[in-house]
Amino acid sequence: MNRHYTQLRNGVQMPWIGLGVWTPERDDATEAIKQALEMGYRSIDTASAYENETQVGRAVAESGIPREDMFITTKVANGDQGYDSTLHAFESSMEKLQLDYLDLYLIHWPVEGKSLDTWRALEHLYRQKRVRAIGVSNFQINDLEGLLSVAEVVPMVNQIEFHPNLTHMELRVFCKQHQIQMEAWSPLMKGQLSGNETLESIASKHGKTVAQVILRWDIQSGFVTIPKSFNATRLLENISIFDFTLTEEEMSSIDLLNKNEKLPKPDMSKFRSRS
Numbered sequence: 001m002n003r004h005y006t007q008l009r010n011g012v013q014m015p016w017i018g019l020g021v022w023t024p025e026r027d028d029a030t031e032a033i034k035q036a037l038e039m040g041y042r043s044i045d046t047a048s049a050y051e052n053e054t055q056v057g058r059a060v061a062e063s064g065i066p067r068e069d070m071f072i073t074t075k076v077a078n079g080d081q082g083y084d085s086t087l088h089a090f091e092s093s094m095e096k097l098q099l100d101y102l103d104l105y106l107i108h109w110p111v112e113g114k115s116l117d118t119w120r121a122l123e124h125l126y127r128q129k130r131v132r133a134i135g136v137s138n139f140q141i142n143d144l145e146g147l148l149s150v151a152e153v154v155p156m157v158n159q160i161e162f163h164p165n166l167t168h169m170e171l172r173v174f175c176k177q178h179q180i181q182m183e184a185w186s187p188l189m190k191g192q193l194s195g196n197e198t199l200e201s202i203a204s205k206h207g208k209t210v211a212q213v214i215l216r217w218d219i220q221s222g223f224v225t226i227p228k229s230f231n232a233t234r235l236l237e238n239i240s241i242f243d244f245t246l247t248e249e250e251m252s253s254i255d256l257l258n259k260n261e262k263l264p265k266p267d268m269s270k271f272r273s274r275s
């Protein structure tokens with residue numbers, strides 16, 4: 001059902017939709033991931049900071065799905081940034097994930113004075129073939145310009161907050177120019193989906209839910225999307241988006257909902273050195 005892939009600039013195939021597994025409550029993700037894999041999900045987005053890489057590793061190992069069919073992403077935490085500490089953090093993540101290679105390794109957030117050294121470590125892991133693709137997260141145009149001025153390997157992915165209230169038009173143009181695949185975090189606005197007449201009317205025209213319309217809009221906008229759900233009904237709902245197409249007019253009317261509005265910031269104390 002979700003065997004739909006985008007091709008990264010180095011030729012690696014990445015599923016258009018994956019499962020996000022961050023929860024503020026630190027709920028156990030193992031059973032939800034297993035259910036998702038049975039339904040056809042093949043891509044999982046975790047991070048060292050989510051403290052659930054062990055659960056991801058267990059669910060993937062117990063699923064019996066061939067390694068080459070899976071696409072696993074994790075991220076280096078802010079407190080681990082720097083060259084040696086990133087290499088160390090990578091090995092720790094791999095052990096928890098029970099993997100000998102990773103599909104995508106991201107810098108979780110830009111950290112001033114550290115991210116360029118972190119990037120050199122990611123380039124090293126990429127050259128050593130420990131990682132099939134490397135990228136960044138939460139990088140704005142100025143962060144990317146700084147990185148691109150020194151990078152030997154151009155980032156393949158930039159994972160950012162993206163939903164109908166926050167559409168990053170300029171960043172999208174920049175990433176497209178540099179063949180950096182955009183990826184949407186919190187695509188479902190953390191579940192705050194009701195009360196928007198435009199989205200509700202498009203959903204009812206297609207016989208789909210508002211969540212499905214937003215996820216379809218993501219991929220038609222060229223964004224890989226990683227909605228989180230630990231509920232069987234919603235897990236299935238979220239990957240059932242390949243049997244309809246939004247018109248150009250519908251796409252534009254969703255683009256016009258943009259308010260440049262970020263979701264409220266959660267408690268960042270778990271994210272160590274992020275100030």
Ligand SMILES: NC(=O)C1=CN([C@@H]2O[C@H](COP(=O)(O)OP(=O)(O)OC[C@H]3O[C@@H](n4cnc5c(N)ncnc54)[C@H](OP(=O)(O)O)[C@@H]3O)[C@@H](O)[C@H]2O)C=CC1
Nearest residue numbers: 020021022137185186187188189190191211227228229230
């Ligand atoms: N790089 C970064 O800095 C960040 C990355 N991320 C990544 O992105 C992923 C997704 O973002 P996240 O912040 O979790 O938020 P999402 O926008 O994916 O929303 C998740 C919430 O929406 C609910 N939900 C899921 N599907 C539906 C549906 N079909 N209808 C109604 N409600 C639904 C979920 O509840 P339920 O589980 O009960 O279904 C959950 O409460 C994260 O899990 C993480 O992997 C997130 C934030 C930052």
Ligand SMILES: O=C1CO[C@H](CO)[C@@H](O)[C@@H]1O
Nearest residue numbers: 022047108186265266271
């Ligand atoms: O990855 C993450 C999980 O979600 C948090 C809340 O949106 C983010 O701040 C963090 O970067």
